[in-house]
Amino acid sequence: MASYDVIIIGSGPGGYVSAIRCAQLGLKTACVEGRDTLGGTCLNVGCIPSKALLHATHMLHEAEHNFADMGLKGKTPSVDWDAMLAYKDKTVGQNTGGIEFLFKKNKVDWLKGWGSIPEAGKVKVGDEVHEAKHIIIATGSEPAPLKGVEVDEETVVTSTGALKLKKIPKSLVVIGGGVIGLELGSVYARLGSEVTVVEYLDAITPGQDAEVARQFQKLLTKQGIKFVLGAAVQGVSVKNKKATVSYKMRKDDAEAEITADTVLLATGRRPFTDGLGLSDLGVALSDRGQIEVDGSYKTNVDGIYAIGDAIKGPMLAHKAEDEGMAVAEMLAGQKPHVNYNVIPGVIYTHPEVGSVGETEETLKKAGRAYKVGKFPFLGNARAKANHAGDGFVKILADKETDRILGAHIIGPMAGDLIHEICVAMEFGAAAEDLARTCHAHPTYSEAVREAALACGDGAIHA
The missing domain is CATH 3.30.390.30 (FAD/NAD-linked reductase, C-terminal dimerisation domain)
Incomplete structure (x- = not known):
């Protein structure tokens, strides 16, 4: 049994940043991660791979639409999808490998496996139990399900499956007009897919400044993305590798459906805390499954803290990073502060x-x-x-x-x-x-x- 000052469960942006900060401040630190690589959802199947595809497809868009005007003549590039995915995977590998290097540099132990908390002060990873004065839960989030929509990550996919489709779909329906859906929808629209976004509300990007949201929709429409707003999805059926999305318009209950090669479910995310043993510990959760914490990120169980997507607030990697540094500094005796009014x-x-x-x-x-x-x-x-x-x-x-x-x-x-x-x-x-x-x-x-x-x-x- 190893003993630590701090054990962080989860190596996403909140977890790995917190681990490095703890170690920098002189705390003996370990980080639990069950994936083969560090970095959590963000680096492996989220922020980083999606930005690689966004960048690659933007270069394609520039070649198709602006190069000739700038005097750059020549044949428009063709898309090698396998090569583009390989570029995406290489980008992921460089970033996740970088986190592993930083762990070694800062003497953070990587406890490989999935963690649980059998009791306060102890973390179980595989068959081993480790002791810690402080435990930080940084387990992130997972795609939120939608009634009537069964995900197979082939025809009906979440963001994870959308990053590794076997081929570029001729048509794509995106359920949800938020950040994830619009970014990935933009990727495939540039690659030639016919993209339709189905959104429950009457505007895209909920919570965004309304004027910006309107202008944003106009520009995306100009790029070829279609929008069906005010539509409540009733279900998705799959037949012969085609998916049919049925929906009902909220204003008049009119029913309609649309068929596509691929459907992307992008209706948001929810905290991922499965397998931690929180209910047995008596850790308080909100109605939405978020871990309840006070202003110092403490749960109602002594010695257990939580940050990032697992608690209330915007599900943003940089918000998790700030919280990860704050709790590390607090454990080291400092008085950190996160300004939630200035989170971009x-x-x-x-x-x-x-x-x-x-x-x-x-x-x-x-x-x-x-x-x-x-x-x-x-x-x-x-x-x-x-x-x-x-x-x-x-x-x-x-x-x-x-x-x-x-x-x-x-x-x-x-x-x-x-x-x-x-x-x-x-x-x-x-x-x-x-x-x-x-x-x-x-x-x-x-x-x-x-x-x-x-x-x-x-x-x-x-």
Whole structure:
């Protein structure tokens, strides 16, 4: 029996970051992982492989639509699907191998196998039981099921199966208009699939700023993706390797169906805590299966903590990372803090969507007076030169104090640009602070400055 200061169960972004931070702070640390590779869902079958396919297919889109205009002549590339999947797998391998290297560098023990907690202070992995002063649950999430939809990961797939289809489908139905569905739908639309998104609500990307969501849908429609909104899926049947999705329109109960080669179920995710033994331990769970924790990530059982997708809050890898570092620092005697008002969200389609903080809808609901500064990428010289003029930057600031309350970007490099505003918000900056900061020319970031200027006397190039 080995004894540790901390054992983390799960090696996803929350788990592996927490493990490394614990070790850096002098705690004897182990991390439990049952996969053959570290990194959890994100690195193995989520964030990283999907971004590899998004990047590859965006290059294809550029070759098909923009190369000739830039004077790049030649035959349009053909798609070798097996080679593209191999590139994706190579990317995954480089990243997961990198985590294993970091574990060795920081002297984190990898306990290989699936973990359970037979009692407080003990973690069982296989036939071995290890002792720990502190146990951190970082087991992440899994695709949420939908009544009437049976997943086989071949014809009806989750995001996991969508990343390794044997061939590119001629037609794809995506159930769910959230981040995962739109990113993977975008991949296959670029590869030539006829993609239809069926969404229960009347708008895509629930919780997103409504103006951004509308513009986003228009741009995706322009790229060939079809949308059926306000539709409640009743079930999916499979016959002769074809899937038929039946749905009912919420506004009038009209019934319809659509048949496709592949159906992607992307209706969200739920905490994955199976096999941990939480019920026997008496660990409190919410109605949605989330582990209940206090402000220090402690459960109601002494010595057991939880972070990431397993607890309440947005299911984002970087949120889990911040929580993983925070609990590590807390266990080492420090006083960390996670600012949940400044956690960005990104959709990695093209154009990208980046957001942080309040939306117009949440501010109106709260009755808070605010002002809006907007700037279109069509007014940005770099964007025009790069065939990337779609979209805009939108900054929301307090009407009286000018303090930045939120921002929403749809356009080129939105996922990177949003962090300038995150830093500004972390330091309580006003829109004028951003507007008076010199930005290099020509860069996409100038659009952020222009939006900040628009919160005051007005943008220069609009």
